[in-house]
């Protein structure tokens with residue numbers, strides 16, 4: 001059975017306080033009240049790389065030692081032959097799975113084409129596959145993201161939305177936060193007329209541990225701008241997302 005989590009924190013325009021408006025929030029082409037944004041989604045916190053290059057971190061040797069500790073904790077002997085290289089492999093896997101901390105979402109979306117050539121409908125990228133790690137158990141959840149936005153004047157290369165998804169996915173996440181961050185980043189950087197993001201994912205912390213239910217999918221969605229304000233556009237987005245698979 002599908003678990004359905006529907007719009008998490010529907011943003012209400014009335015939440016927007018004038019003092020929240022930074023110059024970068026202002027859209028040149030429209031005199032619109034800046035959209036309310038949940039307090040935990042301050043774009044300055046996630047549009048840059050999450051980790052500064054000079055930020056002090058434990059050394060690789062310390063990280064490998066921590067893996068040895070976990071091996072001992074589960075009752076293993078970290079010194080046996082099959083496990084000798086395991087701490088190194090685990091830390092290398094972490095470097096890959098969590099590389100999103102060192103990547104900058106704003107950089108990916110800043111390379112835009114200026115020209116919409118009169119295009120005035122939304123652009124939908126359906127079925128962007130991703131794998132992320134849940135912040136509660138550090139276990140994978142994976143699935144597909146569907147992203148639509150309606151450009152005003154800035155259009156982004158199609159692969160960039162997949163890149164953006166990967167940057168946020170390669171950090172510790174909740175599915176709700178991942179959904180909201182993708183939407184907020186596109187909203188903030190491209191200033192489109194609206195963004196719609198839907199994510200469907202299976203959580204291994206639910207399928208292989210805990211209640212151990214395989215195949216349960218969690219759905220999350222986030223709508224801004226015209227998608228939030230216009231139920232007909234939401235419905236059109238959802239029907240295209242659920243439309244016939246190729």
Ligand SMILES: [Zn+2]
Pocket residue numbers: 134135136137138139203205206
């Ligand atoms: Zn979890």
